[in-house]
Amino acid sequence: MAVSMEQVRVLASPTRTTHHTWALTFFCRPELYLQPSSIEQLKTIVRAAHQFKKTITVTGSGHSPSDITMTKDWLINLDNFNNVLSFSGHESGLFTDVRVEAGIRIYQLNAVLASRGLALQNLGSISDQSVAGIISTGTHGSSAYHGLVSQQIVDITLLLASGDLLTVSPTVQPDVFRAAMLSLGKLGIITHVTVRAVPSFTIHSFQEIIDFDKLLEDWTTIWTSKEYVRVWWFPYSRKCILWRAQKSGKSLSAPRESFYGTWLGRKLYESLLWFATRIYKRAMPAVERFVFRRQYGWEPTYGQGGSEAVQNSVEGLNMDCLFRQFVNEWALPLTHGVEVLKLVDRAVTSAAESGAYYVHAPIEVRCSNCSTPEKDTTPFEIIETSGGIGAIPGNTLRPLLDYSPVVPYSYAAQISNENLTLYLNATMYRPFGHDPPIGQWYSEFEHIMIAYGGKPHWAKNYIGTNPEKTTAETATGEMVGLASVFGDWYGEDGQKFRSIREKLDPDGVLLGGREWAIRNGII
Numbered sequence: 001m002a003v004s005m006e007q008v009r010v011l012a013s014p015t016r017t018t019h020h021t022w023a024l025t026f027f028c029r030p031e032l033y034l035q036p037s038s039i040e041q042l043k044t045i046v047r048a049a050h051q052f053k054k055t056i057t058v059t060g061s062g063h064s065p066s067d068i069t070m071t072k073d074w075l076i077n078l079d080n081f082n083n084v085l086s087f088s089g090h091e092s093g094l095f096t097d098v099r100v101e102a103g104i105r106i107y108q109l110n111a112v113l114a115s116r117g118l119a120l121q122n123l124g125s126i127s128d129q130s131v132a133g134i135i136s137t138g139t140h141g142s143s144a145y146h147g148l149v150s151q152q153i154v155d156i157t158l159l160l161a162s163g164d165l166l167t168v169s170p171t172v173q174p175d176v177f178r179a180a181m182l183s184l185g186k187l188g189i190i191t192h193v194t195v196r197a198v199p200s201f202t203i204h205s206f207q208e209i210i211d212f213d214k215l216l217e218d219w220t221t222i223w224t225s226k227e228y229v230r231v232w233w234f235p236y237s238r239k240c241i242l243w244r245a246q247k248s249g250k251s252l253s254a255p256r257e258s259f260y261g262t263w264l265g266r267k268l269y270e271s272l273l274w275f276a277t278r279i280y281k282r283a284m285p286a287v288e289r290f291v292f293r294r295q296y297g298w299e300p301t302y303g304q305g306g307s308e309a310v311q312n313s314v315e316g317l318n319m320d321c322l323f324r325q326f327v328n329e330w331a332l333p334l335t336h337g338v339e340v341l342k343l344v345d346r347a348v349t350s351a352a353e354s355g356a357y358y359v360h361a362p363i364e365v366r367c368s369n370c371s372t373p374e375k376d377t378t379p380f381e382i383i384e385t386s387g388g389i390g391a392i393p394g395n396t397l398r399p400l401l402d403y404s405p406v407v408p409y410s411y412a413a414q415i416s417n418e419n420l421t422l423y424l425n426a427t428m429y430r431p432f433g434h435d436p437p438i439g440q441w442y443s444e445f446e447h448i449m450i451a452y453g454g455k456p457h458w459a460k461n462y463i464g465t466n467p468e469k470t471t472a473e474t475a476t477g478e479m480v481g482l483a484s485v486f487g488d489w490y491g492e493d494g495q496k497f498r499s500i501r502e503k504l505d506p507d508g509v510l511l512g513g514r515e516w517a518i519r520n521g522i523i
């Protein structure tokens, strides 16, 4: 049945005509910014896209740091497709499967779950993302006992380019499910998702100051010492913040004091960053040390418990990401961590000595357990717990485009560094909208990551690698992508993703932002 342009235009937002990343780093003016609120409306758009030979791109909250959601054609946003549809509690009482419309933002879902005494057990640093967005680029938190957030997903419904709905799960078309668990928006429009939630918990955390050298010395034991562990590295201070936490039933404590959590502290920090970016770059190490002291103190507290707090799970797992920023993050085997951090440290230190470039802190150091069993253990197998440490996955399959290294599977008491992925995140803030120079830093950072088997987070500001371009040519931070290494790096799984994608979308309707897909080897 033919669709008229008028039927599509009424679904366009009357106010939103441009789209940009949260960081204000990429902008586009799509021909139509569409905000449907029903499956029928989505189907109309897909049919019309075929008819008028347009491509579709989908965006959630635009929190991917890269240009992955930029398009000149039709952009769909599912902010109006955000209802929670049903709750299905497991007889064990250990978890509840929650069916949602995929445009719902994580903070909205968190609120609905909290009102039912439920929560998500694994979150990234923020809760702004949509449910579809958080799974589509491989968002992770920091825990040796949890994988990507996609691991909490029980099933996914896609509206395909054909106009048909397809629901996939570990037992229904598992390969398509593996593609849909990290699909970069290129497989179909994710319309519904069943997410596994657990009974609400509080996060009991201990925040310690640890010397950088001590962190490396205790690398083998730190990551598995609590359910959630993350490190913020301040290279010029030669110190880190080691944040370790576990699920608890304790009541909330007073929040930790935060220098940059106050209006004045925040503005002062941003002003100092601006000064060191625009006026006197050699000031950056002093800025870092000043802010570290004001925020955390100075003397190491490692081994003494540090500062303790009990927060609700969302506040505990999320964090203050401060200013708009570039983010370049890579995943590699956690066992390479000590060597890799030493190399990054050397690069950062010698660049500061020569004045070549200065980095912003913290460099985030996190981990996940993306190891998967040879055989899928879903529909459900209770994961053993040890000392309160435990995870209840919604699935145990590896997404085809998972960028974490393939490592031996293990969980609960047996987990060690060999089973874990390390994420290193080089954030560079944009104080008051001013871009810092990122080219040489990101280029050196990536050379180290690549040498140690790293792959970049799909959503972030990686340069990538292209044998036809020298480092000097890419030194402005231009993204050259992963097309030249996609085959090597993603192997059979990558090929499988491409062929499933082609089969489900032979006319390339979902290849809006085609340039990004080509640059990264997706087509």
Ligand SMILES: Cc1cc2nc3c(=O)[nH]c(=O)nc-3n(C[C@H](O)[C@H](O)[C@H](O)COP(=O)(O)OP(=O)(O)OC[C@H]3O[C@@H](n4cnc5c(N)ncnc54)[C@H](O)[C@@H]3O)c2cc1C
Pocket (backbone or CB within 6 Å): 022, 023, 057, 058, 059, 060, 061, 062, 063, 064, 065, 068, 069, 078, 102, 103, 123, 124, 125, 126, 128, 129, 130, 131, 132, 133, 134, 135, 136, 137, 138, 139, 140, 141, 183, 184, 185, 186, 188, 189, 190, 191, 321, 457, 459
């Ligand atoms: C301050 C900040 C903190 C962050 N913290 C973390 C972190 O801790 N860990 C981490 O791993 N990442 C983190 N990220 C990255 C972020 O989680 C991802 O980029 C996530 O994909 C953003 O979700 P979104 O809803 O904004 O989606 P968008 O950025 O709008 O889109 C992301 C992808 O999802 C696709 N998509 C969106 N909706 C649909 C749909 N309905 N159907 C099909 N495809 C769809 C898009 O096409 C695109 O490919 C952070 C980003 C920022 C800016």
Ligand SMILES: O=C1O[C@H](CO)C(O)=C1O
Pocket (backbone or CB within 6 Å): 065, 124, 125, 321, 322, 325, 327, 329, 364, 425, 427
């Ligand atoms: O992309 C990300 O941004 C924050 C850092 O500010 C974070 O944790 C990411 O991941």
